[in-house]
Amino acid sequence: MHAWLCETPTGVDALNWKELPTPTPQAGEVLIAIEAASLNFPDALIVQNKYQMKPPLPFVPGSEYAGTVSALGEGVTHLKVGQRVACLPGTGGFGTHAVAPARLCLPLPDGFSSVDAAAFIMIYATSHHALIDRAQLRAGETVLVLGAAGGVGTSAIQIAKAVGATVIAAASSDEKCELCKRLGADHVINYREGQLRDHIKALTQGKGPDVIYDPVGGDLAEPAFRSIAWRGRYLVVGFAAGPIPSLPLNLALLKGASVVGVFWGEFARREPAAQDAMMKELVAWYQQGRIKPVIDATLPMSELKAAYARMGSRQVMGKLVMVNPPGSD
Numbered sequence: 360m361h362a363w364l365c366e367t368p369t370g371v372d373a374l375n376w377k378e379l380p381t382p383t384p385q386a387g388e389v390l391i392a393i394e395a396a397s398l399n400f401p402d403a404l405i406v407q408n409k410y411q412m413k414p415p416l417p418f419v420p421g422s423e424y425a426g427t428v429s430a431l432g433e434g435v436t437h438l439k440v441g442q443r444v445a446c447l448p449g450t451g452g453f454g455t456h457a458v459a460p461a462r463l464c465l466p467l468p469d470g471f472s473s474v475d476a477a478a479f480i481m482i483y484a485t486s487h488h489a490l491i492d493r494a495q496l497r498a499g500e501t502v503l504v505l506g507a508a509g510g511v512g513t514s515a516i517q518i519a520k521a522v523g524a525t526v527i528a529a530a531s532s533d534e535k536c537e538l539c540k541r542l543g544a545d546h547v548i549n550y551r552e553g554q555l556r557d558h559i560k561a562l563t564q565g566k567g568p569d570v571i572y573d574p575v576g577g578d579l580a581e582p583a584f585r586s587i588a589w590r591g592r593y594l595v596v597g598f599a600a601g602p603i604p605s606l607p608l609n610l611a612l613l614k615g616a617s618v619v620g621v622f623w624g625e626f627a628r629r630e631p632a633a634q635d636a637m638m639k640e641l642v643a644w645y646q647q648g649r650i651k652p653v654i655d656a657t658l659p660m661s662e663l664k665a666a667y668a669r670m671g672s673r674q675v676m677g678k679l680v681m682v683n684p685p686g687s688d
């Protein structure tokens with residue numbers, strides 16, 4: 360097999376495409392022939408040693424991928440060789456093969472493409488858990504999605520619409536705003552133009568959004584939180600802009616509002632039954648055409664460094680997916 364190997368976590372430039380021994384799955388594991396792997400925000404942090412999870416060196420980055428099971432470890436009974444699966448073990452995806460814990464593999468129904476499957480779990484699980492479980496979003500409420508053209512942002516628009524909410528999508532360019540409209544956003548805000556608070560006030564007749572979904576943080580967080588509705592829920596999803604913002608707590612008091620943390624990975628670990636039920640619902644929604652990942656581009660696995668560069672320059676809309684030619688080893 361071949362894979363992009365991180366031997367020194369000093370950034371993307373230090374990754375090397377290497378031939379490696381194809382691993383044998385141990386008890387509870389499966390070997391997967393990877394067809395597609397998506398780029399997620401943590402994939403950029405992990406190769407710089409800046410992510411919360413620090414895998415022992417050397418490691419193969421690539422948090423999320425889809426492919427075909429090609430060997431089973433001892434005790435794996437719910438999967439079979441030849442079955443197509445998606446999985447999000449955190450590392451291993453940027454190669455031709457990987458071993459993964461069988462319990463993390465999501466069996467794919469017919470018609471679920473490998474490209475969509477490789478871009479599915481992280482974004483939809485995060486937004487479903489955030490909006491439906493943590494924020495208890497209801498039909499008729501208004502949601503403001505920041506970074507709305509990004510990976511989790513695009514999924515948040517689709518899930519909020521599936522619930523029957525009104526969506527205000529906010530992003531940094533007209534092109535990104537256009538994508539959000541095509542995804543069903545009722546209103547858009549280009550936050551490079553004018554004051555965010557003025558846009559929100561105008562679009563909500565001064566009431567403010569009931570739920571704010573924030574994967575960006577930085578300078579957007581405080582003006583967004585100042586605009587929230589009475590009994591609003593502010594979802595802390597991520598800090599793509601870099602700095603972790605602070606919020607004056609009097610704002611929560613004045614609006615009877617909640618600041619709600621979202622940590623999907625920990626939810627999945629601590630509440631596996633709820634996670635399984637959620638994934639079942641998300642797969643059904645995909646089959647019904649209610650949700651579908653936005654694929655910015657598919658690139659050959661060999662072009663991983665170009666994909667990282669595109670992500671780093673904030674151009675990606677939706678998800679970038681790396682693909683292996685059939686039969687790669």
Ligand SMILES: NC(=O)c1ccc[n+]([C@@H]2O[C@H](COP(=O)([O-])OP(=O)(O)OC[C@H]3O[C@@H](n4cnc5c(N)ncnc54)[C@H](OP(=O)(O)O)[C@@H]3O)[C@@H](O)[C@H]2O)c1
Nearest residue numbers: 400506509510511530531574596597598599600621622623
């Ligand atoms: N809490 C959880 O469980 C969970 C789960 C998944 C992801 N996350 C986090 O959510 C965040 C977004 O993830 P993602 O996969 O959606 O990433 P993404 O696809 O790269 O989208 C991030 C968006 O953030 C905006 N942004 C603002 N400043 C940026 C900067 N300096 N660099 C890059 N983007 C910037 C960009 O939109 P504009 O250009 O429109 O501003 C971009 O589209 C990350 O911090 C990730 O770690 C959290």
